[in-house]
Amino acid sequence: MVTVLLVSWTPSFATQVGLSEKVLVFPYETDFSFVALIPQKEMALRAFTLCMRVATELPEERQIILFAYRTADYDELNVWREKDGRVSFYLSGDGVFFRLPPLSTFRTSLCLTWESRSGLAAFWADGRRSTYQVYKPGHSVRPKGTVLLGQDPDKHLGGLEATQSFVGEMTDVNMWDFVLSRSMIQAWHYGHKVPKGNIFDWASLEYELSGNVLVVDDD
Template identity: 55%
Template sequence: MKLFANLLLFGCLHLASTDMPMRKSLLFPLETDTSYVELIPQRNLSMTSFTLCMRLATELATGNREIILFAYRTQNYDELNVWRESNGTYSLYLATSNVNNAVVFKLPELNAFQTHLCLTWESQFGLTAFYVDGRRSLRKVYNVGHKVTAGGRVILGQDADAFLGKFDKKQSFVGEITDVNMWNYVLPTAIIKDLHAGKYAPRGNVFDWETINMKVNGNASVICDRSVV
């Protein structure tokens, strides 16, 4: 399965090197405790602010089902995790093993159609906000003065309760993820709206989806589509 996934990724890179526009997506077809994709950052994840954006589609966001959307784990902590919680809220956890130490938002539910989801946070005032299809939520204050530390690993599809281990299939992501980009600063609202609309915007300087390297595990796969220009 890993060889097959690597061949798919090679095919994406081959298409990208031709004149045919290409867009890659990650597909997580099954609820498992083995399927995940590790993203290799393009710079150190030591950050006092960030913007994280991605497009997601899943049919799991109903009822009492936790869904991990993004997981950055260091040796001792969930350094930066984004969740769809079992009660239907969406949350950010920074450097904590305490399930109560999160900032929580009520957002429109994810569904089978792609949702453009962004999250911004900055340390000086702790201002935190979600964006859903270009629309900003209210802002909340969370972890003033905090700094995200480097030295961990970023994965999609699973939540690691240990350093890249102890996965729970009932928390896994099932569906499709694409356009994962991250910046070590807060993007203006106008730029996030442009990202949602598919317009030109600065490429992520922590994760750039166009050039990102990744490691695919289990039943996860990389799917390549030719973009319409």
């Protein structure tokens, strides 16, 4: 039995803490439902690992935003499932694209790693790494922005589009300011203990809900 802990039908920006053993449910597409995440440290990044578990029944030809980080003038880090089914991410400009097993109604463990020195980037799906691609060596992600789950802001906290919104379930969103090793990513996939995310840690995450987003037990 699913226990609904909180439903927000109107914008609510009260900060809440901790989502251990909880799932965010985005029940249908909107241009107003999202979760804002408050990082534990400044997101001035020259490397990162971003992990999440996602499930969706949206058709493959429907574009989906999976993670959005925007400063006042730039999309600093956006992760997408594209209309052609590929998964991509963008660092302040043109993106890089990967062909992964399709997202589906069954939960996928998805991680993304990137580091500035070499530009090496890869996605990990259920503990398996994609081919490496070289993307934006020397780049830095800038701090003082806003992180959203569920929507892609085309301007700072604005310009939301229903046809890009996330619909489905999302949990275990964690982020580190370094590249996790293969063994650590595979351990995370299987639910084993790994170092807590020093940017986002799902168990102690500070977040704000807006619109129609449910927080339910991860049964």
